[in-house]
Amino acid sequence: MTINSDTPYPAIDHLHLGLTFTAAADTVFTRHKGSTLRNLFDTALYRLACNREKGCRYRGPGALDPTTCPEAADCSYTAIAMPFTSNRVRLPAAYLLKCSDGRQRFETGKRLYFEILLFGRAGNGNHLLRLIAALDSLGQRYFSLDHFKAFFEPDHPEEAAATSGRLRLEKIAQFRPAGEKSVIFSRSFYRPPDVFPLAPAKTAAPTTYTVTVEFITPVHLERKTAGERRLLTPNDFDFPLLFRSIRGRYQSLAGINLPAAGHDPYEDRLWQEAGLVPPPRIRQADWHRIVRRKNRETVNLNRRDYHGFTGSFTFDQVSAGLLSWLRLGEKLHIGKLTTFGYGEYRLDIHKEA
Template identity: 25%
Template sequence: MSTAAPRGAAIWGTDCRRPGAGAASATLRPVPIRAALAYTARHPRAVSSAFAMDPTTASLPANPLPAPALRLTRLRFDCDALEPIHLPAYSGSAWRGLIGRSLRHSVCVTRQPTCDGCLLRSQCAYSTFFESPPASPETAARYSALPHPFVLEPGPPGRRTLEPGAPLSVGLTLIGPAGALTPYLIHALQRAGARGLGRQGGRFRLVAVQQETRLGSDQWQAIYRAETATLQPAATQLPAPGAAPDQVRLALHTPVRLKRQGRYLGPRDLDARALLGTLSTRIALLAELYGDGPPAFERAPLHAAIDRITLTPAQLHWVEWTRYSSRQGTRMQLGGVLGTLQLHGPGLTALWPLLTLGQWLHVGKATSFGLGGYRLQPAASPDP
């Protein structure tokens, strides 16, 4: 699969290249994100010229743009291998498929082959996690696929074999109302252990479920233990993002798949507009679908901030990943960019809350497989 892409960036699917000589000047007016999404679908060329405006004419926000109020529940399911488990190079697909099948078998009462037209769809745990969520007509028309209310966090990459008794774990970040469905996931993981994981279906047992008490703290509290079979959910605190640094290192720890004008971006094509525009769109959609509505910031200051951030690649490379889709009956290429990059510029302050929140929401395509994961780290040294 080709990873090359034309220069320029796409934000909300529009052509954001600079206009050529003689292009008409554009004026940006603050428009709520919901209205901007609908207008983009109807008038892509008009939006293209507006977004191509010289960034020096847009006003840079003086304060950080507010991140939406999203309720996040970060869980870790701790298991023990009962048989040898042969894990693939990237286990995200294996975990997602196993959890999805086990959840469907656990909760589906109609036994229909698909969820289309099911009367129980709006009340079904499986449908909530794995089927397209309900959305406004404008949003549904604009996007061919809408984000699911969870992010998968599989174990470290690399082919390996776990012997009986070896520990293994998988993480899930549940978004909004999906957090209330934790008992269904616990039951599904218990059933999944009996089905087995990996190519040979090595069985495992669920031992405990941990919940992070403060997002990003790596402090976990056991909310479920198999020996007691009781669930005691905890509250996950979302800390304030703090002050933005002058520059920050962004470590991509699972492949990031960003698409522009029908082509996936490789390491040489990745820029601030592609990365941060995609991230802001994802957060806006998650807030609309699973939160209290779209974020309160306007598109003009958002794009003014993005235009004032410079992305400097440090060690970026393309990693190819192939998975088999049992639903489609075919192999799929799901490669993406891995490595580290550096962000700096005056726009970093405005986007800092979104960048911080994005660590738990991931960015780009296939986030429900665990792709698009990143962490913010202190910058090694000032840019020359």
């Protein structure tokens, strides 16, 4: 098959947002702050965006399904939630979250900042406007952490007692691909965001590079052998594992909304440059199953193993055609628990002589 160098990779519509909150009461995070905030954001979306600001309590046949729910026409939730992936599981929009502040305790008046990436349908600016309106309706822009006590009470009642406080949404800023940032929401201002495509660029230059990958948050990687899952250690980490993680996460996210995401004419060349054997082709009908498996990182904090490793890893003889994928991984993160802020890394790239 002849490949046109101008043929783009499937792109993912996305929004990169920075949210600023003020603690309206003394607030304590008793578990990993990234996971708490991610679940908090997801729970607020579910509780508020499903027309609850209008008093909707419909839970009959077809509820939360935009194709059958009688309230779907004006419903914020069905506009931004992902399609059903089974008869009982509905994925939230894909979030990637990181916190810029390492503190666990926030006194009244202190500010908390974190960033999220919204992919696919959640990347639609009109849907974001609905989401902001829904969040705005909760107690004058307040998020309550009280419902998180349910996660801690079974095994950690002393931690449940310390989980309290409220966060008030103050500002939302959008990051553009070039790195600049602009405010799109404040207490008295809203501007519809711009939706940008996220896709790796293609580089045909035969140059090779030395690449250093430094993990700034723990990376959680598992391998299944003999029917058992084993948590990987730094000794298990290599370039093939890094590339497979980036490629798999990109394809699973692209497969949510792109009908042709499973077919990539550059597939064989990519794996050849990475020095790996291409994986089996994946049928389009399997995409939702893959997404469900890879992004089901929610809800029960007590049962999740939050271990991971950090450190720096250097790889030489890296093809120029793979650099764009490594840079893409800086945004997508790798491994499990990425929606909780895990697997974030920074690159240091040097051209080889």
